[in-house]
Every structure is written in C-alpha cells, then in structure tokens.
Amino acid sequence: MDKPFAPAAQRNAGPIFDCLKELIDSDDRRLLEIGSGTGQHGSYFAKEFKQLTWIFSDLEQNHQAIKAWIEDAGIDNYEGPLKYESGVDAFPARKIDIVYTANTFHIMSWKKVKTLIKAIGKELREGSRVFIYGPFNYNGQFTSESNKEFDQMLRERDPNSGIRGFEEVKKQMEDKGFRLLKDYEMPANNRLLAFLKI
Numbered sequence: 001m002d003k004p005f006a007p008a009a010q011r012n013a014g015p016i017f018d019c020l021k022e023l024i025d026s027d028d029r030r031l032l033e034i035g036s037g038t039g040q041h042g043s044y045f046a047k048e049f050k051q052l053t054w055i056f057s058d059l060e061q062n063h064q065a066i067k068a069w070i071e072d073a074g075i076d077n078y079e080g081p082l083k084y085e086s087g088v089d090a091f092p093a094r095k096i097d098i099v100y101t102a103n104t105f106h107i108m109s110w111k112k113v114k115t116l117i118k119a120i121g122k123e124l125r126e127g128s129r130v131f132i133y134g135p136f137n138y139n140g141q142f143t144s145e146s147n148k149e150f151d152q153m154l155r156e157r158d159p160n161s162g163i164r165g166f167e168e169v170k171k172q173m174e175d176k177g178f179r180l181l182k183d184y185e186m187p188a189n190n191r192l193l194a195f196l197k198i
C-alpha cells in the first residue's frame, strides 16, 4: 500500500530522538506508544532502541498504515498495533517501562486525557516513565500565535479538542503518582514532558 505520510512526524522525529536518547535506559524493555498515528515515529525509534519492544497502539482505522510502516522499516522488536482508544478500550498492555505519546493530548477530549492518565497511573510501577510530546499552554497562555491559530482550528473541527495546559497535565500526573523529570523545549513551539512514577 501507499503509506500515509505525516510531514510533521518526519520533521520532529530527529529532535524527539535526541531527548529519548537522554531518557531511555539500556535496561528499559517495553515501551507502549499511545496514538501511533501513521506509525512513523515508532518504526524510526524502534530501529534506534534495539533493546526495546516498541508496542504500537491506536484506533483500528490506523492499523493498516502502522503495519505498512513497520513492514517497510524491517523491524522485529515490536508488538501490535494494539487497538486502543482512551475512554473506549481497556488499557492495552502490561509490564510497561515507558509510555510514549505524541500529539494526542490536544486531539482527544480532556476527559479522555484524564482517563488515559488514570489508566497509566494504575498500570505503571515505580521507576517507569511517561513521555508526552506536543504543544502546551503555560499559565493559561498560548506560547505562540501559531499555536493559538492551531487551537482555534482544532476547536472548530472538534469542540472537545484543543491545546492543554501544562499545569493541568502536570497536576493530573502528580495526582496519579508521577513527578515531572524534565520539560524540554522543542522546535515549532512544542514541548516534551518527561514524568517518573514514584
């Protein structure tokens, strides 16, 4: 099949990889990706982190694309794609060292974000980490004019979507037993938030 291609995922994979190199340890084994999308990130990162089993997940409608990217990447250190939509499906995997998710918190409703964080908090044990990439607001403010326009576009398309507040996400994570490890500034007004389960 002609694989769906997300230009943004191509652009941000390098900068995200630089952060993941700092954050992923040699003894980490199982990483669950929520909202794998086209599968571009996972098929690129799984190649780089050979000690990991990269577990793809997303809504069923994206599975064909993810499978095509996996096949073309020629990786074998993966599982899935698993069917997972926060708010609909049960949390899809066990014994996870890391949860990684990119550009999903502004797509799903805030209720589904909270459901996801609750499930992650229940599933992950002490020492596990969660990496969340995407745009975030700080102190209720957009960090750029382009993020403000992006948020407007998102809300017109789906009133339940929209750029989330850093403080609100951090609070939800802390309530479920996580501590913020690092808040990376990323290109194009994005952030990568790294949390540790304590």
Ligand SMILES: C[S@@+](CC[C@H](N)C(=O)[O-])C[C@H]1O[C@@H](n2cnc3c(N)ncnc32)[C@H](O)[C@@H]1O
Residues within 6 Å of the ligand: 006, 008, 009, 034, 035, 036, 037, 038, 041, 058, 059, 062, 084, 085, 086, 087, 101, 102, 103, 104, 107, 108, 112
């Ligand atoms: C903007 S795409 C990001 C895809 C990919 N992670 C990337 O950065 O290129 C958002 C993804 O979130 C998924 N998604 C939407 N709602 C979701 C939910 N409730 N639970 C899990 N994934 C969801 C979509 O199917 C889509 O693949």
